[in-house]
Amino acid sequence: MNDLNFPILSALIFLPVAGAALLLLISRSNESLIKWISLIVSTAAFIISIPLFTEFNKSTHLMQFTEKHSWIPSLNINYSLGIDGISILFVLLSTLITILCVLISWNSIKAKVKEFYISILIMEGAMLGVFCALDFMLFYLFWEAMLIPMYLLIGVWGGSNRIYAAVKFFLYTLAGSVLMLVGIIVLYYQSGRTLDILELTAKTYPYPLQLWLFWAFFAAFAVKVPMFPLHTWLPDAHTEAPTAGSVILAAVLIKMGAYGFIRFSLPLFPEASRAMTPVMLALSVIAIIYGAVICLAQTDLKRLIAYSSVSHMGFVTLGIFALNLQGMEGGILQMINHGIVTGALFLSVGMIYDRTHTRQISDYGGVASVMPVYAAMFMVFTLASIGLPATNGFIGEFLIILGGFRANQWAGVLAATGVIIGAGYMLWLYQRVFFMETKPKVAGLADINLREIITLLPMIILIFWIGVYPNVFLGFMHESVKHLLERVNSGGAHEASIAKNILEIIK
Amino acid sequence: MVPLNWYLILSAAVFMIGVFGFLTRRNIIIIFMSVELMLNAVNISLVAFSHYLQDMRGQILVIFIITVAAAEAAIGFAIIIALFRNKDTVHVDEMDEMKG
């Protein structure tokens, strides 16, 4: 079903890749042309993605804007794209974030400019591919392909400890994903040689197999999220990456893990998911509290935000594995929220880092006196991060806690404590950076310029838009989430219910 | 008639002597001779099989083996000479330029 008569998703995925190819041909000395092309390409991709938002049919759970072409016919692997209410928001988020990443890097990336923008654009293509793919092979292709540009982004343009962080990021995530690869292959044979996600998710698999595969997929997704014991790559990667890298990581990349749980783990292995819910809830709650408490002792700005991501993503996985409507919708919305808010926080930190070249919180103080506009914007992000009502963070966290509480009271209650600690570390951070006496390193800094304001403005608009009128966004997901939950909560019992119906008819 | 097994045992024994020689001698030329010994052990068994099976293939193979062994010797000595020119030794245990 594609009402647009135009392969919009393919265009979306390959436009940035084509842009990257175009950049290859441009002389590396012509930096401003490279930047402008990247900006134009990323903006064009965003514009192309707007019809998705406007033309999307909210009344169905079916995949929309689908495209299907034979890819590897001998293995029955297809080039198949489509989005539903779960993925559409991520597509839009990715296209938006990329523009901001191009903008934020305008002056701060000085070396290997060409390679940088090529990496960013390829990254965008791969991210969009992950969210649009309807064939497991295609999904995996994009999923892994993302590692290359990200590895380079961290390792080439990152901070002082960048190499360690880059290698750690790469190996951690690769080690997780390769197990999923075997899982995918096993699934391929179990399902009678297909990798079409829709077909795969319509079949039932024996429970022991579900369990094995659940954990194989867990390895890939949990590392990406990252869930509790697998989170240690994240602080290093986020901290060392250049601003654009941190933003992409925080805003989109780590969402893919949670997206994977929703798109694959739950519908493919409904029984295993249900059985593993206690474990997943426990890990989520640990992540929430653990990440939040650890933030209290951070001395590095980016590291603190990175650990806060662990906590916030704990909310997301909690919502997902609450396995009820509020939790799931809250989880999905919170992924978007976290993308916006943490992305914005990293963007903001990048802006001040460009001025002071320090990430140590103790070097800051009194920034609000010298940079009032910046301080105000950062305050909005801080508030969204701690989930103040009327910001997007509240909607997500409230629905998640509601859903989590329904699923398991302890999970809901403990998760709610994360909100308290969250306010603690974020406000403390804000105080140390923006309030109190102006520190020498900060004195005389220029307030953010128009380019930077434009970079942050979309985030502020989104924060309040989602916060005040979230139904626009929640509306996208109702049908898809409902359908998914039917699958998860009835999976396995499905045959039984059919048999029961037949019996009733006979009677 | 000598039973087949005797040939085979002889063949195996000669082969093992060849292997043992290969593993223990220092001089490359002697090591190479050990290889020849191993090849000849195979030849013995091939000829024995050929005779036992009343089939020509075994003997054909033996001829080929002998031929190839000759070629191998030519190339082997060429390499040994090249090495000797550079290193002034034919002792195999002195060749550990590359390891690890």
Next chain:
Amino acid sequence: MPFVMPDLGPVMPEIVMTCLALLILLADLVIKRKETIAFLSIASAAIVTYLLAGSAGITFKGMFIADNYSLFFKLIFMLNVILTVLISVKYIAIEKVNFGEYYSLILFSTLGMMLMASAGDLIVLYLGLELMALSAYVLAGFLRHDIKSNEAAIKYFLLGSFASAFLLYGISMIYGLTGTTDIYKIGEEVNRLIGESKISTSSPIHPFTHSPLLLSIVMFAAAFSFKIAAVPFHMWAPDVYEGAPTSVTAFMSVGPKAAGFAVLGRVFLTAFGAARIEWTGILIPIAALTMAVGNIVAISQTNIKRMLAYSSIAHAGYMLLGIIAGTSEGMASVLNYMLIYAFMNIGAFAVVIMLRSEGFKGDNISDYEGLAKTHPLAAALMLVFMFSLTGIPPTAGFMGKFYLFMSAVSAGYVWLAVTAVIFSAISAYFYLRIVMYMYMKEPKAEVQLSASPGIALALAITVIAVLIIGVLPSKVISVARIAAAGF
């Protein structure tokens, strides 16, 4: 018995190859420009490739089989020749061994490989193998004045002969057991022998009643493992790869390995097809060990040729998965991977060769520091090859591995596939280190690249192939499936 002229059609490429190789040897006496010789050898390969197309058939009473399977391998060999010659032209000049024999030796070695791929009889197999090996020994020691090259040649030579002796011992055993050297007839015999003694197909045969068969299987496994550099018969590979001229290393890392897999597939799946349970019992531990040793030891290497040697050992381990699967699907995945491996590995060696310039060895990993700054294009190419060797999409290496693991899983070897993916994740550690040196470190010394049109062409071919197969593998996979359809 009247002499019947055998059908020479199927064997025509090999005959032409022989003639051309000899011709080039002669031409070397009159032509002084070695580039011309190089061009001639590429032309020969092209001619042979052209002839390959119409050469299907079985001749010499089944001793020579030109089927799709051998055809696929021969295409890999031709590709190997062309790419090797392209990257050699400037390199052997720099190494001051610019002799015409170099090219004819490559062609002779390739001829041996072709014979191996087409061998329908163990005698042909042995002859092909020796022809390939003897030429390769010489090539490995081609840098006559370089002690490392001498050492490489002597090690390769001694261990190669040692392994050949085992092969021969195995041949003699199976000959004695079955009374034939024809691979397909051996297969029938073995099937009959095992069928007589076996209750069910899945239970292993009794070891003592079939000791000659088992012994020959073991011997074959050892000899072929030597050729493909599988643990524990891999010990020669690192030293020889390091010592041999880099172009020859590139050649050896693909050609003999491919030929080894060609005969391994043919012999094990045909001749010992009935004894699958027996030889999988040998090959599974070998495969696991090969992946382990190759990937783990590669981590601590400082010489890039040596690292690539261990990497090539590891790749042999992955490819064994396809053989172990024992299905035509498995064979197809091996063929597919072999082709992909040829592209990515020679591509990597092409970059390595470029770093070798007058008075600069350029084979230490630390020489790659900051390459992205001084030579961004070369670094980018190396990046593609490294990611492909790691198996990261969208490069061909990923598709190859994916297909391999798929075949292993389909044959039920899930745990082997899991082992393989874990080791392939570990392999990222050392491949990425090259990328890291190139992109994330500052250049220490000015590195001169010795680029030439030949290398440029070779790199273009390999990188395009790696990327195209990475994105659109469909064609290659279906061709590989056709080639492996006989198993």
Next chain:
Amino acid sequence: MNNYLLIPFLPLAAFLINILFGRKYLKENSHWVSILAVAGSWIVTVITLLDVLSGKIINEDLYSWIVSGEFKASVGFLIDQLTVVMLIVVTTCSALIHIYSIGYMRGDKGYYRFFAYLSLFTFCMLMLVMANNFLQLYFGWEGVGLCSYFLIGYYFDKKSASDAGKKAFIVNRFGDFGFGLGIIMIFLTFGTAYYAPVFSQAKNFAAQTVNFLGYDVHLMTLIALLLFCGSIGKSAQMPLHVWLPDAMEGPTPVSALIHAATMVTAGVFLVARCSPIFSLSETALTVVALTGAITALFAATIALVQKDIKRIIAYSTISQLGYMFLAAGVGAYGAGVFHLYTHSFFKALLFLCAGSVMHAMSGELDIQKMGGLKKYMPITYWTMLFASLSIAGMPGFAGFFSKDEILWLAYSGQSPVGKFVWVIGALVAFLTAFYSFRLIFLTFHGKFRGTHEQEHHLHESPKTMTVPLILLCIGAVASGWVGIPHLLGGGAHFMEFLKPVLGHSEANATHTEEWMVMAISTIAGFSGIGLAALFYLVKTDIPVRLAQKFNTVYKTLWNKYYVDELYSFIIVRPAIWTAKNILIGITDARIIEAVVNGVPKGLGEFSRILRKVQTGLVQRYAAIMALGLLIIVAYMLWR
């Protein structure tokens, strides 16, 4: 046209205009925007009051806010008697304090920011009181908390101010934690978060128990107590009262508006609003009553010895809030709201007077350095005196009626702890009178104890400040007259007005007793004032001697019972310690990272060991090959 929408959205518009254009364009004129907006709100409020008086109750949704499955929350408005009382309090105080701020804040570099925040606060507070569902209530609740955070930390370059703001927010979060769970429990119980269905159905669940975290608890008690957690935080009751005294770091108009008149009373409003739920749980009511009573006493005792003028008033606020909860806890919601209403006037007035004093004293806060200010600032003196008389419960003043109502209903009501809290209430009335007049006497009477320079500067505040003082003073004196009890010949109109929402608590005692209760509280007030006069006007050495004699008591009171220190010791420091030493130091670094870094490290180490096998010796290689072969053969033979 829904006029009432203007009430909250005018201040919101003012906020947006000020925050966007204030810094560059409006600057010193920022107050006009805010004042016009709040004045507009006040006018609409008065119109709405008339509507409500004529019986028109509004309850409608503006739009649906969050919809997820069966969960639905809207932005919607409920305007009934309770709301309108709160509206009057909020808009009136807000308007007067806005005007006062023109003079008080003049010349401050963040002038626009201050008014922007005040407007935002007014908006949030109005959204809070006008909500028709719990989620919007929560929105307003958090919103006012945020504004409180902004305004407490208004002088953000001062560490103490930013500390105080942060503390206020975080301590409130602890309360909101319970409040949020309460809302979730309400939704899970009733399937909706709207007031109307929840309150009408609450009775159906009166006897239900529910499993909460493994314990079977009475459902209504659980919900009521969870909601009350929020009240405790917002209204600074024990044990979450610690933020309010520190909140005095904010500018004084803020203390008056947020931390006296409006925001802190939101907790009382919540309990009153949820009275249908609270009434179903005797346990919850008892907890509310005791919390209120204990807090009232506790804060009053601390206020006895403090020296900081604003802190004394802050503790007095906590104490008075305790009074309101005491009232709610004995079921006298109406009395509680009545006290809320009168308190907002006299307490705002007290703060504004304190601000006026500080203005004159160039920011001095220590009442021991004041004295004799009466002659310099007569308006401030007289208004503050009236406010103090009101808070001390002197007959005729507003405070008298509301306080008396509370004590009477506590004494006569059904509550099992009624008599007990009545005794405390009476005691607190005495203490209140004492510390209020201690403040008056030390500040305005006697000789000036400050520096010479300060004395030179002493002056009465400008008109923009004194006019609101006078207006508030009228409220402080007369606002109680709408609720004169029947006993004194009044009509108790206030309680009658709120009856439809809050119900009515029956007094089951005689008129004699009512007279007696009234007499006792009046006597308590008088004696408090008398004692203060004795201590601080006549025999000024007594307080010092007492402090020396009961040093421990004095120290404990002076240090506010060491609650701050206790929290720092049991919550803040352990959390940071755990983060540093256990989470970062052990779990992350020694366990997870040890594995993560250990695996590659181990592999590298293993790699170096394995390399040694590759000796470079051909015969070793051959031996390994042969050995491998042997092992394979052995394996084949004996597998």
